[in-house]
Amino acid sequence: MYDILPVLGSGLVICGALLLAMAIGPVWTLFRQLPIGGLRYSWGFLILLILFFIAGYVVYAKFSLVKSYQPLDLVVPIIFFCGAIFVFVVCSLSLKTTSDIMQLYALKQENITDSLMGIFNRRYLDRRLKEETQRAQSYSKPLSIFMIDIDHFKIINDNYGHQIGDLVLKNIAQNIKESLRESDVLARYGGEEFVVILPRTQISTSYKLAERLRQVVENTQLPLPEEPGIDMLSIGVTVSVGVAGLTSECKDYLCLIKNADRALYQAKQNGRNQVVMG
Ligand SMILES: Nc1nc2c(ncn2[C@@H]2O[C@H](COP(=O)(O)OP(=O)(O)OP(=O)(O)O)[C@@H](O)[C@H]2O)c(=O)[nH]1
Numbered sequence: 213m214y215d216i217l218p219v220l221g222s223g224l225v226i227c228g229a230l231l232l233a234m235a236i237g238p239v240w241t242l243f244r245q246l247p248i249g250g251l252r253y254s255w256g257f258l259i260l261l262i263l264f265f266i267a268g269y270v271v272y273a274k275f276s277l278v279k280s281y282q283p284l285d286l287v288v289p290i291i292f293f294c295g296a297i298f299v300f301v302v303c304s305l306s307l308k309t310t311s312d313i314m315q316l317y318a319l320k321q322e323n324i325t326d327s328l329m330g331i332f333n334r335r336y337l338d339r340r341l342k343e344e345t346q347r348a349q350s351y352s353k354p355l356s357i358f359m360i361d362i363d364h365f366k367i368i369n370d371n372y373g374h375q376i377g378d379l380v381l382k383n384i385a386q387n388i389k390e391s392l393r394e395s396d397v398l399a400r401y402g403g404e405e406f407v408v409i410l411p412r413t414q415i416s417t418s419y420k421l422a423e424r425l426r427q428v429v430e431n432t433q434l435p436l437p438e439e440p441g442i443d444m445l446s447i448g449v450t451v452s453v454g455v456a457g458l459t460s461e462c463k464d465y466l467c468l469i470k471n472a473d474r475a476l477y478q479a480k481q482n483g484r485n486q487v488v489m490g
Pocket of ligand 1: 363376402403
């Protein structure tokens with residue numbers, strides 16, 4: 213009866229080796245998805261380690277076939293087999309968990325991003341502005357915002373069509389984004405209007421930043437796709453900007469928006485392509 217034990221022991225170890233080989237699949241998928249860096253190398257190292265274990269399992273299975281077996285000798289093959297199950301389950305769960313987290317992250321990003329411009333949407337703006345206002349009040353820090361509106365945008369739509377209008381909006385959004393600091397938050401307020409939140413920034417500094425931004429937009433020619441009938445390859449636009457900041461009289465986000473809106477209206481009234489401080 214003991215004759216069957218070496219075959220049983222080797223069989224368990226070979227099954228373990230197969231499970232380890234199957235564990236390489238999810239680890240390889242993770243390895244390929246990660247950007248080059250420390251984490252990717254760690255998963256790569258894990259693949260090498262699994263290959264090393266597979267080789268060890270195979271060698272052990274070969275030798276255990278020829279040695280004389282007692283029932284207690286099956287403990288080691290059983291541990292090898294359970295170890296392989298453990299590695300397989302952990303690797304599969306790691307891949308599943310990572311995929312779920314990435315999906316959740318993508319959904320969250322979609323939920324707060326404007327699909328046309330690729331910047332934050334109004335929903336995110338409202339929430340973030342409330343949070344930043346409360347933070348600024350709690351820590352007695354300055355906070356300012358810009359309200360930016362493209363001048364005579366209707367003419368662009370009327371002259372070139374909505375598709376080109378969309379393209380211009382997208383380009384301006386990227387242009388504005390590149391002119392801002394890392395800490396500033398750019399969002400679409402609606403239509404062709406944007407709001408920028410500038411945490412920890414005095415209104416006087418914001419005014420200078422807004423003026424620089426206005427000049428950047430004015431001096432940039434936005435590229436257009438070549439179209440039959442359109443005798444130009446780029447288009448120039450200007451923006452009007454209203455700047456507002458938290459003060460002892462203006463303490464909440466609604467007041468900030470109201471003052472920035474009023475300043476923007478004033479900029480439009482004054483002839484457009486300018487910055488007005490609220
Ligand atoms: N292509 C495109 N146009 C949009 C979008 N959202 C708003 N608009 C257009 O933006 C234009 C806004 O027009 P108005 O509110 O009259 O403002 P304006 O022509 O920019 O004039 P001022 O703001 O007074 O300088 C309208 O023609 C809208 O149709 C959009 O997502 N895509």
